Amino acid sequence: MNTNVHVFSVSPFLTLTEKVTVEYLCQLFFGGESVKHGGFTCPGGSLANLTAMITARSILFPETKAKGIQDHKFRLFTSEHAHYSFHKAAMTAGMGIETVISVGVNSQGQMESEKLRQAFLDSKLRNETPFFVCATAGTTVYGSFDPLNEIADICEEFGLWLHVDASWGGGVIFSPKHLHKLTGIKRANSITFNPQKMLGVPLLCSFLLLRDKSVLAANSLDNASYLFHEENEYDNGSQTLWCSRLGDAFKFWFSLQWYGEVGYCRRVEHAFEMVTLFYENMLKNSNFEVLLKPACLQVCFYYRPSEDGERNTKMTHGIVQVLRNERKYFIDYAQGKRGDFFRIVIQNPLTTEVFIDEVIKEIDEAGKKLLHTL
Ligand SMILES: Cc1ncc(COP(=O)(O)O)c(C=O)c1O
Structure with a gap:
């Protein structure tokens, strides 16, 4: 190689x-x-x-x-x-x-x-x-x-x-x-x-x-x-x-021989299913506001947002920090018009429904703890 x-x-x-x-x-x-x-x-x-x-x-x-x-x-x-x-x-x-x-x-x-x-x-x-x-x-x-x-x-x-x-x-x-x-x-x-x-x-x-x-x-x-x-x-x-x-093409060629088009299809569709589940579960919980219906594998959302962008940013960063400190999840964020929001990308083929429920629950719990401090 x-x-x-x-x-x-x-x-x-x-x-x-x-x-x-x-x-x-x-x-x-x-x-x-x-x-x-x-x-x-x-x-x-x-x-x-x-x-x-x-x-x-x-x-x-x-x-x-x-x-x-x-x-x-x-x-x-x-x-x-x-x-x-x-x-x-x-x-x-x-x-x-x-x-x-x-x-x-x-x-x-x-x-x-x-x-x-x-x-x-x-x-x-x-x-x-x-x-x-x-x-x-x-x-x-x-x-x-x-x-x-x-x-x-x-x-x-x-x-x-x-x-x-x-x-x-x-x-x-x-x-x-x-x-x-x-x-x-x-x-x-x-x-x-x-x-x-x-x-x-x-x-x-x-x-x-x-x-x-x-x-x-x-x-x-x-x-x-x-x-x-x-x-x-x-x-x-x-x-x-x-x-x-x-010879980077070899990696794709070899992966294609191994997984085949069917394997890639399964991988991609599984990821989309998990994203849809994540999105739908968030819609059921009024503490979350999803910015837009995912067209791809990202879910972008706020936790209990207000009109105050600075407060929203603090909330997002605060939750990210809590989950990092607890060594649970490393979640990233991006900048939006109403402050920084969560941006989660789901594409690991091992992602399960249990994992998704767990992440949402952990974010919710971390958010509830932070609410009174903001
Ligand atoms: C849409 C898009 N284009 C281009 C790139 C850059 O690709 P690379 O990181 O391989 O340079 C990225 C990376 O995230 C991307 O999301």
Whole structure:
């Protein structure tokens, strides 16, 4: 496993494993003619997102490859709930974080496509160069799925690159029950998918998938002929933004042989069942307020919230601290408009109904103890 998958001659087996795995995933996500699709593993979803953005820029504005951004005022669009890696990508690519335009979301945390259209038109009026849209399939905090077909329509109308960050929610592709959340994903130009997340494949295991593999040539340079001797689609290192590469695809390939699609389906659907149970049990207890009906595997909630955000934050942090001090549960939180709220992600296949009842009971008990102190 510890060999370098930059060129075929160094790692023939791992290179082929990656190729087969990428073809398999592309077929799942894009369908259609798999020979046209392509991609590779990246050291994490953030770098897959960065690579998608750089590839898009180099394809749509080929001169930027040699000359940089010049006079362009590039702009890219994500929902306000998208992962922060797009800001990092913009920073890394020399465009600056202010080039990321955050599009508003609806009450379900999904990007509002009409707001995207307006943001694009406003950007054009300012003589900017909008080029890239990232829709998220499973946002990091709330787990929302953006409306991919509506966003794809806008991208096609205006010639924008559509990237779908399915790092987290992409795992639902294995569940016939939840697959519909990805409707429209096959229209993306590129997709990030992290089997290391919902599918539990050991870290790091993250893929960038391309609908049209020919675009990857945009990432090649011709000054590394000592390594990349001739045009060879098996030398994946020539298409990535880095050189040495681990054989991360093998982990997914091996896991797929072991669990199979049926195993992944069971894993994902079990997790959704547990989340639904968690959510429904919380609805039965008036001490909890769930922020939105879970679309993915996160449950976001307050304990006895008031209109006072500071008090809500204190309550959340207080309960988290009590459970940590008692060495019971390590629960995390996120920032909301009414103060910090609990964010619980359920994806361990060993999670049981008993465990869920227990966690809710423990939070409730810790909360009751804290009530009089706030
Ligand atoms: C939606 C989404 N995209 C991208 C990432 C970044 O992935 P990685 O941590 O593999 O860089 C995350 C991580 O949580 C995520 O939730």
